[in-house]
Amino acid sequence: MAERLAGEGALVAVHYAHDEAAARQAVESIAAAGGRAFPVRAEFGTPGDVDALFEGLQAGLTEHSGAAELDILVNNAGIFTGDAEPEKVTPELFDRMMAVNARAPFFVTQRALPLLRDGGRIVNVSSGLTRLANPRETVYAMSKAAVEMITLHLARHLGPRQITVNTVAPGVTDTGAEFLRIPQVRRTLADETAFGRIAEPGDVADVVAFLASAEARWITGAFVDVTGGSLLG
Template sequence: MTRLTSRTALVTGGSRGIGRAIAERLAADGALVAVHYGSDDTAAKDAVAAIEAAGGQAFAVRATFGTDGAIEQLAGAVAAELHRCTGSDRLDILVNNAAVSESDGGIEAETPAAFDRLFAINVRTPFFLIQRLLRQMGAGGRIVNIGSAVTRIALPGELGYAMTKAALATLGRNLANEVGPRGITVNTVNPGPTRTDRTAFLFDQPQAAAMVSAGQAIERIGLPSDIAAVVAFLAGDDAGWITANTIDATGGSYLGPKTLG
């Protein structure tokens, strides 16, 4: 597929899990992808190598979100590498995927330090990264924020995390109205239960997988590729009339009883 040929993309948290699947899919569709990562050099190299082995183009960029100067460090590195590869620092697609999601245990167990870290990485970073990178985006630009089904489904121990993802959805809706005159779209994708390297310990247990699957309209655990497909659509030309939306990409998680009996 070549629907994103000549496009450039940045995927934050792109070396593992859903982020890696998104980076691989955008590259498979023809984009040159900057794979951001925080600390795992091996995972980043593996992600880039996999993209290149499949015939795509990618490079890795490191920045530790939540630390001083991380946004400018990332933006500068991406601009320099894009210019080297294409002769321009133009960025067409930004996917804000990087986030921390440690269980906070609910309001009784939350601490100011943990709360501040959640918002620093999950809200403040994408906000100011968008601010910094908008100068490199032109008409047809795409911003996709990765939210979470926990903004719809109240799960124990996810209060602080859910608040950050709700803030991200609000950011997307309001920002879409602001940048729409420039021809840039902004959307949010909310994954549900998804099997990644970090959740495999749970979803590889037959009882847990069966319990979660039973709560789905489509009775299986989601895959990173399921989310990547939605992001790839939003990044392409066919989604040019879709903006300010939050897309529930959960397979129908927890919609209610399937029968009346």
């Protein structure tokens, strides 16, 4: 997503929690392609997480563009702590998932609103799992459903400012997860899509870039299924 938006001319703040090397690699890749980006560290789900993000974000925007102003916010950060039967979900697991996947994007958006120009774009990344019953992923799906409520209600709230707010819901996407290297697992998940393959990051990034563009100015409050047909049944 960062590379795709940078390719469209955006100055991109690449947020990371722990993997500084990966963030810097993304920034360098963007720069090598002629784009502009800078890294920002903040670990969501910890005290002061949003303050840390915006301290680095505003400093980076001012340094690279001369003003701490935003046109696009993509709430993509999230965690998946693995399958857990409902009977085995602990309060600690529940609180951690909600803190990172639901609480953080709400307060990041809240803090971004004074910086976001009228006519701006907010894209929230949910999951196709909010439309499927998978008991082992109940808490994850709950946290992502909360993100969809941010979209729904803020789309109405921010309409007078011509700011669009939309949800993108990916299915299984090849982001380098270890379990996707197991051939049988990969085949099984690929067969759940209409196209017989797992999504590449670019399949999702292209949709995000469209929703962030001027061409999507008349779309707001939408849930965009980017699961490759996995929800067709």
